[in-house]
Amino acid sequence: MNTADDRNKKVVAVVTGSSSGIGFETSLVLAKNGFVTYATMRNLGKSNKIIELKQKKKLPLEVLKLDVTDDKSIKEAIENIANEQQGTIDVLVNNAGYGLLGPLEELSIQEFKEQFEANVFGVIRVIQEILPVMRKQGHGTIVNISSVAGRIGFPLTSAYVSSKFALEGLSESIAYELEPFGINVILVEPGVIKTNFDSNLKIGKNVSTTTATTTSDRNSPYADITEKRIAAFKPRFENASPPTEVAKVILNVITSKNVQPRSRYLVGSDAFKLMEIRKNKSDKEFRRLVMEAVLK
Numbered sequence: 001m002n003t004a005d006d007r008n009k010k011v012v013a014v015v016t017g018s019s020s021g022i023g024f025e026t027s028l029v030l031a032k033n034g035f036v037t038y039a040t041m042r043n044l045g046k047s048n049k050i051i052e053l054k055q056k057k058k059l060p061l062e063v064l065k066l067d068v069t070d071d072k073s074i075k076e077a078i079e080n081i082a083n084e085q086q087g088t089i090d091v092l093v094n095n096a097g098y099g100l101l102g103p104l105e106e107l108s109i110q111e112f113k114e115q116f117e118a119n120v121f122g123v124i125r126v127i128q129e130i131l132p133v134m135r136k137q138g139h140g141t142i143v144n145i146s147s148v149a150g151r152i153g154f155p156l157t158s159a160y161v162s163s164k165f166a167l168e169g170l171s172e173s174i175a176y177e178l179e180p181f182g183i184n185v186i187l188v189e190p191g192v193i194k195t196n197f198d199s200n201l202k203i204g205k206n207v208s209t210t211t212a213t214t215t216s217d218r219n220s221p222y223a224d225i226t227e228k229r230i231a232a233f234k235p236r237f238e239n240a241s242p243p244t245e246v247a248k249v250i251l252n253v254i255t256s257k258n259v260q261p262r263s264r265y266l267v268g269s270d271a272f273k274l275m276e277i278r279k280n281k282s283d284k285e286f287r288r289l290v291m292e293a294v295l296k
């Protein structure tokens with residue numbers, strides 16, 4: 001595995017979506033542990049805090065612009081990193097992403113496409129750009145930040161859930177074709193993590209709730225369950241696990257010596273609990289439990 005423990009050898013990591021939450025903490029944890037870390041983000045205006053910490057703690061961390069929905073920005077960022085690091089990129093953490101909420105019938109195809117642009121095609125773009133570098137050097141680790149929602153479906157989040165299911169299938173498949181080149185592909189599946197995810201959550205433009213301002217919206221057959229889903233969403237983040245927990249799991253996986261990594265790592269006690277319940281219940285029983293917990 002890649003390791004930054006050997007202080008004589010420079011180990012280079014790239015993290016997407018480092019402006020907040022899991023990406024922010026992962027970039028810091030990797031840099032604190034000796035990785036030459038490229039904390040990439042689409043909006044450099046959000047880089048003040050991480051730059052301040054880099055300077056204060058003298059971390060080997062660089063901030064670079066990278067929007068996962070923009071081919072040119074990805075190409076430029078990866079080319080710059082590869083040039084600066086003499087063709088070496090050891091670790092890629094595909095973290096950038098967001099959630100979209102709303103019943104399928106009230107989400108537009110455009111909104112679905114945008115969700116997949118960031119959460120799926122964004123990952124594909126960055127991997128495609130970085131693979132020639134990793135193949136040439138003969139090793140690498142790609143960490144894809146999925147979710148428990150990459151294993152289990154939840155109501156009113158079909159766009160997000162299907163994007164994470166897609167990421168799971170993608171990761172599982174490419175693991176076969178990349179293993180011969182010494183490249184590992186790992187899925188990290190957090191439960192609820194206290195980040196800006198809830199405040200960045202998008203609600204479809206035509207999605208209706210019982211408190212909507214227009215009567216036609218309030219009359220939607222989905223208004224009641226959408227209202228309940230939104231109301232139940234935010235409180236879950238209040239006592240959620242911190243993003244450092246995800247960052248630590250990523251660090252452990254990529255620095256574990258002589259251990260072949262697993263394909264999947266759950267993070268957070270809620271994630272383990274939920275997967276255990278899922279395993280022990282029939283589809284019908286599990287669906288009823290989720291309905292009661294989320295929509296009643």
Ligand SMILES: NC(=O)c1ccc[n+]([C@@H]2O[C@H](COP(=O)([O-])OP(=O)(O)OC[C@H]3O[C@@H](n4cnc5c(N)ncnc54)[C@H](OP(=O)(O)O)[C@@H]3O)[C@@H](O)[C@H]2O)c1
Nearest residue numbers: 017019020021022042067068096097147192193195196197
């Ligand atoms: N928090 C959770 O409960 C949870 C659970 C499971 C999985 N996850 C996954 O964890 C990942 C990180 O989310 P988070 O919880 O840390 O939420 P967050 O605090 O909202 O961070 C999301 C990051 O993704 C960035 N991003 C969004 N679209 C982007 C794009 N087109 N190009 C580049 N960056 C983009 C955001 O940038 P801006 O600041 O510019 O918006 C931000 O840096 C996501 O993939 C999410 O699905 C989160």
